[in-house]
Amino acid sequence: MAIKKQMTLNLTDAEMNVLELLCEKKELSKTALIRQAIKLYQLVDDRMENGDKLIFENIKKKEKLELKVL
Amino acid sequence: MNIHLSDDWLMRKAKIEGKTSVGAGHPPIESVDQQKPKTKMTLPASSTDKLVCEEAQTLDDSAPGIDAQSKQ
Amino acid sequence: MSAFTSIKLFHHDSSSLKPAELYADLSKLDVTTAELSWQPYIEKKIKSLESAGTSQDDWPEHLHWDWSQLRRDTQSKLAHQWYGIKCDGKWQGLMVLETALHRARIGADKGKHLVYINYLASAPWNLAEFVEAPVYGLIGTIFVRVAIELSFNLEFKGRIGLHALTQSEGFYRDICGMTDVGPGQEYSQSKLRYFEMTKDQAEDFVREEKQ
Numbered sequence: 001m002a003i004k005k006q007m008t009l010n011l012t013d014a015e016m017n018v019l020e021l022l023c024e025k026k027e028l029s030k031t032a033l034i035r036q037a038i039k040l041y042q043l044v045d046d047r048m049e050n051g052d053k054l055i056f057e058n059i060k061k062k063e064k065l066e067l068k069v070l
Numbered sequence: 071m072n073i074h075l076s077d078d079w080l081m082r083k084a085k086i087e088g089k090t091s092v093g094a095g096h097p098p099i100e101s102v103d104q105q106k107p108k109t110k111m112t113l114p115a116s117s118t119d120k121l122v123c124e125e126a127q128t129l130d131d132s133a134p135g136i137d138a139q140s141k142q
Numbered sequence: 143m144s145a146f147t148s149i150k151l152f153h154h155d156s157s158s159l160k161p162a163e164l165y166a167d168l169s170k171l172d173v174t175t176a177e178l179s180w181q182p183y184i185e186k187k188i189k190s191l192e193s194a195g196t197s198q199d200d201w202p203e204h205l206h207w208d209w210s211q212l213r214r215d216t217q218s219k220l221a222h223q224w225y226g227i228k229c230d231g232k233w234q235g236l237m238v239l240e241t242a243l244h245r246a247r248i249g250a251d252k253g254k255h256l257v258y259i260n261y262l263a264s265a266p267w268n269l270a271e272f273v274e275a276p277v278y279g280l281i282g283t284i285f286v287r288v289a290i291e292l293s294f295n296l297e298f299k300g301r302i303g304l305h306a307l308t309q310s311e312g313f314y315r316d317i318c319g320m321t322d323v324g325p326g327q328e329y330s331q332s333k334l335r336y337f338e339m340t341k342d343q344a345e346d347f348v349r350e351e352k353q
Binding site for chain 2: 147149150152154159164166202203204207225259260261262263264269270271276279280281282283284285287288291292304305306307309310312313314317332334350351
């Protein structure tokens, strides 16, 4: 298994609340959820650096939504 | 990867699996071009890859970070 | 290529288990080596399908897979994990897992994370559609077990999902005990059926090992 490094993460109350809600919803520990967030951030960031747009689609509502990162 | 599979289990599975085909693959997002000798394998993606991206309006947002505009 | 886990494959000819190695984090060279060793069998199959006039729509889906390109596309992406099985000095199977973008679609855990098997293939000399006498078996079973284990490690409780190649549907449905969710959904142009293993099914799969 890869060597792991430890870090301390300071969060605001609001951030911690969101983190805890997500953990409960997804049944993940805080560490597991943050790891998932890092993976997702990397995927999205790489795509956007390549000039791709991030678009959400709601098939039922027939709506498209562009997530614009400023 | 910490898996320990006993010989018994492996032999049982081998008898059941036999010579069955086992492949799995992410479906193509668009039709495969039959002229190409190699097909680009697609990475997991949402259906958005199929969409024609229409021009989206962007909102000015006072808060830094992510902006979003819904468009039909 | 990192350290390996010792495993065994089933050698059909001798009906016995042979030692093999399961590798994670494959390098570009590993993937290219695998691809090059598989290529002659794949080319032979393509020629035979072309001679028979078989429509490309009916070709096995994995004939055109470009593993090297996929390796380039997924390089250094945390969400993708590569695994390979080596035996007799040759790559007997490759698997790519995706761990960030897919969610469970069925059951009580709908919406929760799962490990998605992006691609899984056994070397062509192990497959009846390429050779008269397949050499090794258990590649699929072992890879599915690996995906389940990664799912447990990531706290996804063993949940996995995949799109089965047409000729492999029986393996995932009947042998692995996965739920056949069906084709279509967001990949409406594809005939590939989506299969999912719930956490209960994963526990059953693993429990069998201990019996």
